[in-house]
Amino acid sequence: MKMSLGSYIAANWAVVIIYVLATIATVSGVLFGKDHFERISYRIAAVGLIMHSVLIAAWWREVGHGPYMAPNEVLSSDAWVVMVCFFVFLRFYPRIKPVSVLAFPAAFLMLALSLFYNPGIRSLPATFRSVWLLIHIGLYKIALATLVIAAALALFYLLKKRSDSGWLLRLPPLETLDVYSYRFAGFGFIFWTIGMLAGSIWAFQAWGRFWGWDPTETWALITCLMFGLYLHMRRFYQLKGVRAAWTLLVCFCVSLVTLFGMATLSGSIHAEYFK
């Protein structure tokens, strides 16, 4: 069954609205300490996620390639991965529950932003038909999602440290926020690094070079080094607390510059298909 462009866009806006409703419910739940609001928000978000998954699959079938060739595809799949990763990690680490306050709005903002780009059909060059490309892109998306969670926890740490009252009292203790943000930064670092290595293998397979100092490659390596520095300082130099949270937020901003800034500004091969 073929889907018209109009109905695809309308259905995506419906998902944005569902994610907004989930955000309102989860923020109310965390702010006013109403557990049932949070539970309702997860159900709403799950409905949105199912619809979102169907739309991504339908678009994939329509255009004949994965969601990585055009800005609207990239942002929509980023939003989807953030939601999926949040729910998967929540299953294993229930204490990250309040992260929904930032993960849900991040998802609806990325999805809404994706709809402002022209969702035209881009063809997939033959070079891009490699399993290493899928691994490369998939791991970067998971890295982004885990770094969103790590940054949210670091932000919560800073807010709670400044004034531990009101809704902030309902967040996990400072030590927990600190160690959770550390570990999620570790997850992000390792997914980022493996994603970078997979890209390197793909480049060698496609062009005979595994590293070319392309601007996006260079920024990806800078981001990797920054997170390496953060993790190194936490492990060997007892970096923790406020300074660790600020360092992590700086690293997170650098990762955003690499993923989104370089893709729209630089003349790299990574940017060519994002424009």
Next chain:
Amino acid sequence: MSLVLILFLAGVMYLSTLIPQRIDTSPQQLEVWRFGHNGLLWLIDAVNLHSIYSQPWFAGAILIAALSLGISSVKQVGVARKKLISTAAATTDEVAAGVSGESLLTVARTHRYRRISTSPDGQLKFVRNPWGYFGSSLLHIGITVVISVSLYVALTSRQASLILVEGEQHNSSQPWVQSEHGLFARPLQVPGTIRLDRVRVQFDGKQQPVEVLSDISITDPSGQVESMTASINRIMSYHGMRIYHASQYGNAFAVTFTDQNGTTHRETIAAHHPLSASEAGYSDEFAVDWSVNLLSAKYFADVSRQSMTGSNPELTLRASQGGREVARTTLISGTSGTLGDYRVQLNGVSKWAKLIIVDTHGMPLVFTGFAIIMIGGLLLYLMPPRELIAVREKHNCYTVFWKAASFRDFFVEERDGLTTEFERVTAV
């Protein structure tokens, strides 16, 4: 030391994104940038900041980083071994007391804690994910291997590319389109002649190219011919060299230009393959020695603009001067038109493809390094070890302590689960 090196390398890389590098900037763009940054040129030229990654000082910094990481890796293997066998109960949480040996073994096994050691005084150590102790060491060893071997590859590898039209051949005395080689390698030369016999493009149902295949023949100096088919993402091998099919390919148009005096000039104009039937593929702008104008071309895969596989492509030629278009004409095969002062005829269409030839050694080691990094990173962050240390008390009973090697707060539920389980078995 390690922090300084990481900061230095990150800083240098950041600098390379501010100052255009010759490796990915055209000479014209570089000149424009230099014109706008006159005050900095003395420093940039003194330290060769337009070619940061090929400077000996950069290679030296990478080498020092590899050495530092290597030393650190050796130390970390020792630390990991020590941690694995240590039975020190300091900084641990007591989870149970008065536990029998049998109950201890049952609970440890149920929670996937493996018995690692028994000290002379009867103290037992159980660890969940014991290999996790070696995650950091493996991560560092992997990075050391990758950096060291990459440096070797950069110094010894050589690479060249060529563009051929169907029927055209390239011999070892002709220049490459592009060629680069490491400090310790000579420029690449292929023994013999490479000929492009045929280019085939396969499309899917949506008229998107799924495969580009180029049949090539290589004739060695003794006259022996080896035929092979190169395609994108499928690498061919010849005398230890790797032959890649680049993503660049398209149509090559044989065009005759005749001036008002009747003098003819024959040109083969190669343009990139269009992305879809309704879009054009473009050539680069190029100069010819018989005209003051620059020429460029674009083409649609088929004159109908509805098919990627049609046999009648539509070519548009453009002449420009000082960035301004001065003439344009559109042709299909066998037709002629006028481009400024020239009568232009399209004589035929064939295909062209770009091939990349690489002679590099050490890549399997680089990929082995990648695998070690992946294993180390996954062990370090996904499987941190947790310990149960059982100290023998009177009547062959044990007091049990619990400890997480890292991220303690992540596993407090596991610790509490163990406490509950020990309480249950002790009560029974």
